[in-house]
Amino acid sequence: MPDIxxxxxxxxxxxxxDAVLRAVTAQQCVYSVExxxxxxxxxxxxxxxxxxxxxxVIDISDYRPGIALNRSIEICxxxxxxxxxxxxxxxxxxxxDALVRHLRNSGVLGVYGSQIYPSTARFLDKRDLDIxxxxxxxxxxxxxxxxxxxxxFRRTSWEARPFDETVIELEDHYWTKQALPSAGRWVRFEPxxxxxxxxxxxxNDRTFVTPSSASPLKLIDQVIADLRAPDATxxxxxxxxxxxxxLDDIPEVAGAIPVIGDxxxxxxxxxxxxxxxxxxxxxxxxxxxxxxIAGLRDRSFYPRDECAWSLGRIGAPAVAELxxxxxxxxxxxxxxxxxxxxxxxxxxxxxxxxxxxxxxVGFNDNxxxxxxxxxxxxxxxxxARVELWRPVVDQLSAADHRLxxxxxxxxxxxxxxxxxxxxxxxxxxxxxxxxxxxxxxEAVTAIGRFALHSRSERWIAELERVLxxxxxxxxxxxxxxxxxxxxxxxxxxxxxxxxxxxADDDFGVLFEQRLASTPxxxxxxxSRPFQxxxxxxxxHRWSWVHRVQPGGRVAxxxxxxxDRRLA
Numbered sequence: 001m002p003d004i005x006x007x008x009x010x011x012x013x014x015x016x017x018d019a020v021l022r023a024v025t026a027q028q029c030v031y032s033v034e035x036x037x038x039x040x041x042x043x044x045x046x047x048x049x050x051x052x053x054x055x056x057v058i059d060i061s062d063y064r065p066g067i068a069l070n071r072s073i074e075i076c077x078x079x080x081x082x083x084x085x086x087x088x089x090x091x092x093x094x095x096x097d098a099l100v101r102h103l104r105n106s107g108v109l110g111v112y113g114s115q116i117y118p119s120t121a122r123f124l125d126k127r128d129l130d131i132x133x134x135x136x137x138x139x140x141x142x143x144x145x146x147x148x149x150x151x152x153f154r155r156t157s158w159e160a161r162p163f164d165e166t167v168i169e170l171e172d173h174y175w176t177k178q179a180l181p182s183a184g185r186w187v188r189f190e191p192x193x194x195x196x197x198x199x200x201x202x203x204n205d206r207t208f209v210t211p212s213s214a215s216p217l218k219l220i221d222q223v224i225a226d227l228r229a230p231d232a233t234x235x236x237x238x239x240x241x242x243x244x245x246x247l248d249d250i251p252e253v254a255g256a257i258p259v260i261g262d263x264x265x266x267x268x269x270x271x272x273x274x275x276x277x278x279x280x281x282x283x284x285x286x287x288x289x290x291x292x293i294a295g296l297r298d299r300s301f302y303p304r305d306e307c308a309w310s311l312g313r314i315g316a317p318a319v320a321e322l323x324x325x326x327x328x329x330x331x332x333x334x335x336x337x338x339x340x341x342x343x344x345x346x347x348x349x350x351x352x353x354x355x356x357x358x359x360x361v362g363f364n365d366n367x368x369x370x371x372x373x374x375x376x377x378x379x380x381x382x383x384a385r386v387e388l389w390r391p392v393v394d395q396l397s398a399a400d401h402r403l404x405x406x407x408x409x410x411x412x413x414x415x416x417x418x419x420x421x422x423x424x425x426x427x428x429x430x431x432x433x434x435x436x437x438x439x440x441x442e443a444v445t446a447i448g449r450f451a452l453h454s455r456s457e458r459w460i461a462e463l464e465r466v467l468x469x470x471x472x473x474x475x476x477x478x479x480x481x482x483x484x485x486x487x488x489x490x491x492x493x494x495x496x497x498x499x500x501x502x503a504d505d506d507f508g509v510l511f512e513q514r515l516a517s518t519p520x521x522x523x524x525x526x527s528r529p530f531q532x533x534x535x536x537x538x539x540h541r542w543s544w545v546h547r548v549q550p551g552g553r554v555a556x557x558x559x560x561x562x563d564r565r566l567a
Contacts, residue, residue: 002055003031004100005078005155009060009068010086011040014049016198019514021053023090023507029097031080038072046086065171066163069148073158081158085149087199088115089511091473099152099193109176109185110153112146113193116474116508118481119412119445121200125339126409127374128305135401135438137190142180143270143300144187148172150195167235168208168242173271174234196477196508207246207282210239216250219243227259237263237272245279253283261291264303273303281310286317293318293325296336308336312343319349326356335360335371342379353379354388361391369395370403377410389414393423396443401436408439412446415453424450428462437472444475448482455491464497473506480509484516 006024010017024035037054039047040063050057056075060068073081080100090096095113102108115132131145140146151172161179163171176187212219223240226232232240244260247253257280264276277295280288292314295307311318319341326337334356342353357379360372373392392414395407408430411423427450431443444466451459466479480498487495498516501509 001032002034002078004029004033004080004082004096005036005073005076006033006082006084006096007036007038007069007072007076008050008054008084008086009038009040009072010042010046010050011063012042012044012046013086013199014042014044014046016087016089016511017046017049019089019507019511020084020086021050023093023095024084025053026093026507027090027096028093029100031096031100033096034077036072036076038068040068064165064168065148066165066167069163069171070165073155073162076155079155080152081155082152083148083150084195085197085199088149088195088197089507091116091194091196091477091508092506095193095195098190099150102188102190103152103154107185108188109157109179110146110151111188111190111193112148112152112172113150113195114189114191115147115150115195115197116441116477117197117200119448119478119485121197124200125305125309125374125378127371127378127406128302130374130402130405131301133191133194133438134189135191135436137188140176140187140189144173144176144180145189146172146176146187149197150193164235166239168210168239169206170238170271177234177269194474196511206242208242209246210243216247217252220247220250220253220256224256224259227256227263234269234272237267237269238275241272241275241279245275245282248282248284254285254287257283257285257287257291261288264291264295264307270298270300270302273298273300274306277303277306277310281306281313284314284317288314289318289321293322296333296340297330304333304336305339308340309343311340312345315344316346319344319346323349323352326352331360331363331365331368335368335375338372339375339378342375350379358388358391361395366398366400366403370400370406373403373406373410377406377413380413389423393426396423396426396430401434401439404430404434405436405439405442408442408446412442412449415446415449431462431466431475437470437475440470440472440475441478444478445482448478448485451482451494452486452489452491455486457493460486460493460497464500467501467504467509473504473509476504476506477508477512480512480516484512487516 008020027033034055035053037050037057038060039057040060058072058075060071080103082099099111099113102111117129121129164174167174223243226236226240244253244256260276260279264273267273277292280292292307292310296304298304311322322337322340326334329337338353338356338360341349357372357376361369363369373395376392392407392410395403398404408427411427427443427446431440431447434440447459447462451463463479463482467476470476483494483498487498495516498513501513504510
């Protein structure tokens with residue numbers, strides 16, 4: 001009987017699924033492993049591909065996240081359950097061991113690992129995404145960010161409390177909200193259990209209305225009543241927010257604005273407040289503006305951030321009132337107001353946004369400065385105002401590694417603003433010598449943007465240097481991805497540089513290299529079943545070769561000299 005069951009849920013994920021399952025079956029750990037694949041009516045060959053790797057395959061036709069997970073766990077044999085997104089490629093062969101090792105502590109309810117997003121991701125803004133790739137572990141006793149894209153827990157914990165099958169979204173958050181207060185336990189975020197999370201090229205703007213025979217007007221009345229009910233459950237309130245935001249084309253939905261706004265400002269759950277902010281942004285109009293501006297002062301980052309994006313979506317009706325509100329606004333809230341103005345699409349508002357965010361970069365609170373630097377990168381309309389660059393470049397030397405990483409990313413977003421970008425020398429220094437690999441990775445991504453816009457051989461040489469010398473897989477991943485993006489823009493020198501990197505032990509690097517060599521997006525051909533050959537980087541003399549059989553243990557063979565056919 002296997003020790004660990006790894007569940008991979010998918011629908012039409014053939015582009016990534018082969019790389020994901022290869023990485024899963026190449027893990028080095030002392031536990032025996034089975035792979036359980038859950039297919040939601042794929043039509044692109046994903047199911048057939050999964051059959052090459054999975055011990056068990058289950059078909060899910062009525063898909064809700066809790067249903068899919070519960071049906072999958074029911075057929076699992078392992079005492080430990082791992083849930084992995086079908087477009088999240090484990091970074092290396094130690095991912096699984098790093099993810100489950102803390103479950104030996106009975107106080108740990110669950111573990112979720114780091115998620116590194118490609119530079120093209122637009123699912124959430126960069127400030128939000130980086131919460132899930134922090135360099136430091138953390139323990140969460142309430143309001144956990146536990147995420148089933150890359151998670152692990154004991155089967156006994158699930159047996160005590162299965163996933164709710166009525167929730168439309170965030171079944172993982174709801175599970176921890178239910179379990180943590182009663183269990184006296186905690187959730188651990190483990191940065192060493194990293195995955196590269198693909199598939200989110202557009203900003204999260206999910207809509208959903210539960211199929212019903214009721215008319216839209218009756219449905220609106222029902223969900224308003226749900227929001228007003230004092231005993232409404234979390235799934236009910238979250239679904240109400242989703243439904244009202246999805247019915248934004250029905251004029252009568254405006255009648256729900258007061259109750260949505262009150263829920264945004266008064267509910268004690270940060271996910272609910274986040275969902276209400278999104279609903280108000282979709283409904284729009286002047287009546288929503290006071291609630292959403294007030295939401296910028298929320299105690300949690302997520303509702304504040306969503307309020308900023310919602311105000312930007314509302315656009316002109318929000319700008320005048322928001323500008324008035326910035327007078328006397330506290331430092332903590334001001335960057336979010338700047339973001340809202342910057343993403344409004346209105347030139348005058350964007351000019352005010354740049355002024356506000358540039359002023360915030362000069363504040364003394366590191367968290368406020370970091371928010372402002374991130375949001376300057378999101379807004380990006382600096383034009384010829386090169387004087388705005390220097391304060392951001394100065395933050396590359398910040399003692400706070402998170403602020404330094406944000407500054408590196410922001411410098412990259414400014415890449416197209418000048419032929420000879422300020423901060424280039426400083427970024428190269430950061431990429432070569434910063435002690436935090438997360439900061440080096442951001443600097444390398446910025447260098448990749450310089451390469452993309454300037455087509456200078458200098459930057460290609462720097463990216464190749466990173467591939468040849470940096471010991472951190474996520475930094476090499478940033479370099480290979482930068483070469484791949486330039487190659488896809490038709491720069492043959494970048495493609496040649498990517499091809500010259502012969503071997504790597506980071507699965508994300510290998511996947512990016514494969515994408516770089518593919519003329520256009522296609523579904524990767526399945527590899528040999530249940531087998532993966534893992535190599536040390538090309539500058540090393542020896543390589544280890546591992547073979548994983550279904551449900552079997554990973555057994556490393558003796559080291560041998562590199563065979564070029566395997567590289």
